Amino acid sequence: MDLASWRLRFSGLVDKPYSLTYGELLALSKTKYVRDFHCVTKWSIKDVEWEGAPLGDLIRRASPRPQAEWVLFVCADGYTTPVPLEDAMSNDSIVAVKMNGNPIPKEQGFPARPFIPHLYGWKSAKWLTEVRLLEEYVDGYWEMYGYHERGRVYEEERYKGNEWKKVKKGVRGTLSAERV
Numbered sequence: 001m002d003l004a005s006w007r008l009r010f011s012g013l014v015d016k017p018y019s020l021t022y023g024e025l026l027a028l029s030k031t032k033y034v035r036d037f038h039c040v041t042k043w044s045i046k047d048v049e050w051e052g053a054p055l056g057d058l059i060r061r062a063s064p065r066p067q068a069e070w071v072l073f074v075c076a077d078g079y080t081t082p083v084p085l086e087d088a089m090s091n092d093s094i095v096a097v098k099m100n101g102n103p104i105p106k107e108q109g110f111p112a113r114p115f116i117p118h119l120y121g122w123k124s125a126k127w128l129t130e131v132r133l134l135e136e137y138v139d140g141y142w143e144m145y146g147y148h149e150r151g152r153v154y155e156e157e158r159y160k161g162n163e164w165k166k167v168k169k170g171v172r173g174t175l176s177a178e179r180v
Contacts, residue, residue, distance in 0.1 A: 001076065001111055001127065008095065008112060012072070012133035014062035022097075022111050028053040029097045035117040037124070038153045049101060050115050052094035059088060059131065067135045073114055073123075074130035081125050081140035083116065084150060085133065092117050095128065120151040120158070 007019040020028070029052045037045040059071070064085070071088040073081050087093065096104060096115040104110045109126030116123060122142045137149055148157040 001106070003111060006111055006129070008128060009130045010058060010062040010133075011130060013065040013068040013135060014133055015065060016061070016063045018062060020058075025053055025095065025112060026097055028058070029095075030054075031092075031094050033092065035092070035115075037115075038120055040120040040122055040147065040151065040158050048099060050094060050096050051098035051101075052096035052112070052115065054091075055093040055095055055114060055116075055131075056089040056091070058095060059085075059133070062133070064133050068133040070134040070137050072130075072132040072134055072138065072140065073125040073128055074132055075125050076127040076129050079125055079127075079141050081123050081142065082134070082137060082149065083114075083119060083123050087116055087119060087150070088114070088131075090116065090118070095131075096124075118153055120153055122147060123151050 003022045006022055008025055009017070009019040011017045031054050032049065032051040034047050034049050037048050069085055070082050071085055073083070093114065093116045095112050097112050098104060099108065104113060109128070112128045113124050113126050114128060114131075143149060146159050148160055151157050
């Protein structure tokens with residue numbers, strides 16, 4: 001990731017779209033706490049020290065429009081995942097830049113990733129480049145396979161309707177979903 005050209009954009013249903021450089025994001029990263037990281041496949045990493053900028057403050061700076069209900073995290077590798085705006089605005093939601101006192105390792109999402117402790121890890125998208133506010137829900141990468149729209153850990157929201165979908169290639173390489 002080239003930090004000289006990397007930007008974190010805030011876009012979509014906002015009145016004041018803007019972007020931050022890595023240095024600007026670091027300067028805003030004043031929140032530090034210890035929280036567990038939970039994977040949807042039932043493993044966890046306990047007591048991770050996270051440091052970052054409050055996601056709610058960053059979103060408020062963009063002046064969300066009243067019809068905004070969802071946030072779509074967009075990443076450098078094309079990965080996307082949606083979260084309800086209310087989860088993104090919660091007090092402990094951050095755009096993390098450090099883990100355990102060090103910059104987030106490249107394989108863990110350097111230079112930045114959202115972290116919302118009460119949501120499963122697939123919502124903590126690696127290599128974050130855009131926070132896009134939306135009116136309506138759209139599937140992200142794992143959601144198109146049947147992962148839950150929200151993904152709250154303590155409610156065990158893993159799959160939509162307790163089902164998952166496998167995606168298979170159809171005619172001319174297009175993807176089609178099949179419920180299992």
